[in-house]
Amino acid sequence: MENLPPTWNILHVDMDAFYASIEQRDNPSLAGKPVVVGGGSGRGVVAAASYEARKFGVHSAMSGVVARRRCPHAIFLPVRMDAYRVEAQRIRAIFYEFTPLVEPLSLDEAYLDVRGTQHLFGSPLEVGRKIQQQILDQTKLQASVGIGPNKWIAKLCSDLQKPKGFVVAPENLEAFLDPLPVRRLWGVGERGVARLASLGLRTLGDLQRFPEGPLVKALGSHARELRAMALGQDERAVTPFRQAKSLGSETTFTRDIDEPWVLAAWAMEQTEEVAEGLRARGLLALGVEVKLRSGDFRTRSKQCKLARPSQVTSEFWQRVRGLLEDLCGQGLLPARLVGVTAIDLVKPNEIQPDLFDTIKNPAPARLDQALDAIRARFGGEAVSRGSVWHRRLEDKAEQETSEDGPGPGESTQD
Amino acid sequence: MKVICQREGLLQACQLASMVLPTRDIKPVLKNLKFTAELGQATIYATDLELGLKVEVAGVTVESPGVALLPATRVIQILREARVAEMELEVTGHEVVLRGGSLEYEMPIEDAAQFPDPPEFPWDEAAEITAGPLKDMIRRTAFACATEVARYTMTGLLWETTTDGAVRLVATDGRRLAMTTGPKLNKGKAQSVVVPSKAMNTLERCLPDDEEEVQVGLEPRQAAFKTGRVTLTTLLVEGRFPDYKAVLPKREDIKARIPLHAGAFTSAIRQAAIMIDDETRRLSLKFAPGMLTLSARNANSGRSRVELPLEYAGAPIETFFNPNYLLDMLKQYPPDTSMEIELISGAHPALVRAGDDYQYLIMPLT
Numbered sequence: 073m074e075n076l077p078p079t080w081n082i083l084h085v086d087m088d089a090f091y092a093s094i095e096q097r098d099n100p101s102l103a104g105k106p107v108v109v110g111g112g113s114g115r116g117v118v119a120a121a122s123y124e125a126r127k128f129g130v131h132s133a134m135s136g137v138v139a140r141r142r143c144p145h146a147i148f149l150p151v152r153m154d155a156y157r158v159e160a161q162r163i164r165a166i167f168y169e170f171t172p173l174v175e176p177l178s179l180d181e182a183y184l185d186v187r188g189t190q191h192l193f194g195s196p197l198e199v200g201r202k203i204q205q206q207i208l209d210q211t212k213l214q215a216s217v218g219i220g221p222n223k224w225i226a227k228l229c230s231d232l233q234k235p236k237g238f239v240v241a242p243e244n245l246e247a248f249l250d251p252l253p254v255r256r257l258w259g260v261g262e263r264g265v266a267r268l269a270s271l272g273l274r275t276l277g278d279l280q281r282f283p284e285g286p287l288v289k290a291l292g293s294h295a296r297e298l299r300a301m302a303l304g305q306d307e308r309a310v311t312p313f314r315q316a317k318s319l320g321s322e323t324t325f326t327r328d329i330d331e332p333w334v335l336a337a338w339a340m341e342q343t344e345e346v347a348e349g350l351r352a353r354g355l356l357a358l359g360v361e362v363k364l365r366s367g368d369f370r371t372r373s374k375q376c377k378l379a380r381p382s383q384v385t386s387e388f389w390q391r392v393r394g395l396l397e398d399l400c401g402q403g404l405l406p407a408r409l410v411g412v413t414a415i416d417l418v419k420p421n422e423i424q425p426d427l428f429d430t431i432k433n434p435a436p437a438r439l440d441q442a443l444d445a446i447r448a449r450f451g452g453e454a455v456s457r458g459s460v461w462h463r464r465l466e467d468k469a470e471q472e473t474s475e476d477g478p479g480p481g482e483s484t485q486d
Numbered sequence: 487m488k489v490i491c492q493r494e495g496l497l498q499a500c501q502l503a504s505m506v507l508p509t510r511d512i513k514p515v516l517k518n519l520k521f522t523a524e525l526g527q528a529t530i531y532a533t534d535l536e537l538g539l540k541v542e543v544a545g546v547t548v549e550s551p552g553v554a555l556l557p558a559t560r561v562i563q564i565l566r567e568a569r570v571a572e573m574e575l576e577v578t579g580h581e582v583v584l585r586g587g588s589l590e591y592e593m594p595i596e597d598a599a600q601f602p603d604p605p606e607f608p609w610d611e612a613a614e615i616t617a618g619p620l621k622d623m624i625r626r627t628a629f630a631c632a633t634e635v636a637r638y639t640m641t642g643l644l645w646e647t648t649t650d651g652a653v654r655l656v657a658t659d660g661r662r663l664a665m666t667t668g669p670k671l672n673k674g675k676a677q678s679v680v681v682p683s684k685a686m687n688t689l690e691r692c693l694p695d696d697e698e699e700v701q702v703g704l705e706p707r708q709a710a711f712k713t714g715r716v717t718l719t720t721l722l723v724e725g726r727f728p729d730y731k732a733v734l735p736k737r738e739d740i741k742a743r744i745p746l747h748a749g750a751f752t753s754a755i756r757q758a759a760i761m762i763d764d765e766t767r768r769l770s771l772k773f774a775p776g777m778l779t780l781s782a783r784n785a786n787s788g789r790s791r792v793e794l795p796l797e798y799a800g801a802p803i804e805t806f807f808n809p810n811y812l813l814d815m816l817k818q819y820p821p822d823t824s825m826e827i828e829l830i831s832g833a834h835p836a837l838v839r840a841g842d843d844y845q846y847l848i849m850p851l852t
Contacts, residue, residue, distance in 0.1 A: 172785045422765065423851075425852055427728075
């Protein structure tokens with residue numbers, strides 16, 4: 073297998089039980105034990121399960137109740153998304169050492185196109201080995217690698233020998249795919265399996281041999297894609313990472329809010345959250361948007377550019393305050409929802425520097441750093457701006473006097 | 487009111503005035519043009535409350551004076567479609583009537599009192615400058631103005647008059663800066679005001695190319711310009727224009743002075759930019775002895791490499807620019823213009839000079 077066909081340039085790298093492995097790594101007493109991340113409260117769903125827990129039939133997206141029933145002795149842990157994100161960034165940095173053509177699918181898996189890098193880093197096979205080893209060396213986490221001529225085959229391969237798998241598709245793809253069950257096909261779920269079974273199609277080989285015309289007649293246009301996949305074909309290119317275009321936070325209130333200052337206090341808190349999110353991700357925003365929904369469900373939003381690309385809370389707030397005042401003046405009070413979103417996100421190296429920005433005022437940025445550090449250590453409410461604190465105080469007083477219903481619901485969207 | 491107008495003259499006046507119509511819906515009445523007929527002359531006036539433009543209508547015979555508001559878009563349409571030499575404009579008891587040949591249009595009367603009057607301006611104080619050169623000066627700077635509200639003071643052009651009357655215009659959006667010095671005013675004092683870019687662009691379009699004189703009046707809060715049949719008045723941008731002198735490179739810091747031809751440089755930039763990444767807009771310029779190499783790369787579509795021989799013998803310097811910032815400036819000049827680019831390093835702003843009186847500063851990308 074040392075001599076790959078020249079088009080075998082696509083890698084799929086998939087971390088093994090990513091969240092659960094990080095927990096086991098960070099707490100050695102969990103090693104070798106069934107660990108389940110998320111779903112602990114019984115109401116949520118499982119975000120990840122260690123291989124020890126999977127033996128008992130626990131898998132991600134399963135409800136916590138079912139997971140507990142199947143594996144009562146599992147150790148349930150809360151989701152530590154920030155920690156996983158940090159690892160994901162380290163792993164992504166390893167990918168970029170080998171090629172700029174990286175398409176992350178989620179935090180723990182990505183496609184890489186390594187064509188044309190042979191003279192720098194060796195064959196795709198060698199690159200795959202190096203990536204797997206570097207991930208292990210740098211993060212003590214295991215990854216599975218699949219290599220093939222396209223995304224579909226690479227992903228299929230990475231999944232075949234998990235954990236710590238390393239599978240290179242053989243040159244004769246049709247023979248390789250022939251015995252695999254149709255549920256391996258991308259986009260085929262339980263219902264799809266049943267429909268294919270009704271045509272007598274159980275393996276990819278069955279699909280390969282079934283003539284295209286009757287297949288399209290039976291399944292519609294989707295049939296062509298399925299058949300192409302069964303033959304090992306996939307035209308999709310590896311599309312490099314497009315970072316999120318926005319980062320926002322919005323709140324739906326339990327009762328409509330009439331007082332502009334209370335709305336402003338909410339917006340302030342959201343502004344802080346959004347700016348902090350940008351800082352945590354190392355991004356800057358070129359603009360900001362404020363959304364307001366009235367009690368009778370009329371929704372308006374207004375956006376504007378920032379004076380310069382920013383992640384500084386006070387620079388956002390200057391704009392957010394004005395936008396919110398404008399919206400409040402449009403007869404939308406009492407309001408049911410308010411939201412703040414940072415838009416047009418860029419990385420620091422994508423910004424056009426400013427001629428007049430050489431003398432920056434470092435004070436607001438330093439204040440943000442200090443607040444971030446305090447909150448990271450003592451929790452989100454350890455320190456707050458005056459208006460936010462005042463609003464929270466009133467909220468508490470209200471909750472003490474009125475007993476109906478839970479506190480305000482909050483939602484954050486990426 | 488009753489006036490006989492030459493259609494061409496009225497159409498021209500309406501089209502000129504309509505340049506200042508508000509782009510946003512600030513006040514419905516401002517979508518009109520105010521037509522004023524006095525003894526022997528008539529004017530069209532339009533305003534967006536910040537900028538006002540009054541145009542004297544050529545070829546009118548005023549039969550009886552008066553005022554009428556004309557809906558701008560409709561009236562321009564009518565005048566453009568009409569195939570007649572003369573049209574009659576009349577305000578009857580209930581309507582504004584525009585007729586000529588076999589055409590007749592009736593429009594409801596709007597209350598002219600609702601329409602603001604042109605501000606009074608003390609023209610005795612005004613100085614004069616030659617129209618043609620001023621037109622060039624505006625064209626070569628105004629494109630660099632900021633468009634974002636967040637950079638309010640940069641949405642205007644700095645108009646500086648030195649003690650000897652020489653005029654300097656400076657425009658910047660923070661990423662690039664254009665500066666030019668032009669002919670002297672015939673009188674006046676040292677002054678420094680920021681004129682909104684809309685006013686300057688409108689003025690540029692009203693100015694003739696020739697040696698005609700323009701009257702210029704600068705007041706603390708407003709400015710006015712008068713040329714031929716056109717009078718333009720504008721409120722000024724309040725606030726401090728950034729300290730542009732502080733960012734101009736010092737003569738002794740310059741490491742490289744490289745002569746360039748506008749046309750060849752433009753072609754090379756456009757050729758290399760075909761492969762640019764649309765998000766980062768990064769164009770690499772490598773100045774090495776005898777050769778400038780421009781290159782761009784895009785993860786999706788590939789890369790480009792364009793070579794341009796030049797007269798340079800110093801140490802190699804690589805710098806990255808958004809090519810649009812170079813092209814915006816280059817297209818203001820004919821292809822055979824000789825320019826010079828001055829560099830300190832790849833991280834410092836680069837200065838392009840065209841002749842003695844034009845400087846253009848660009849901040850490189852990191």
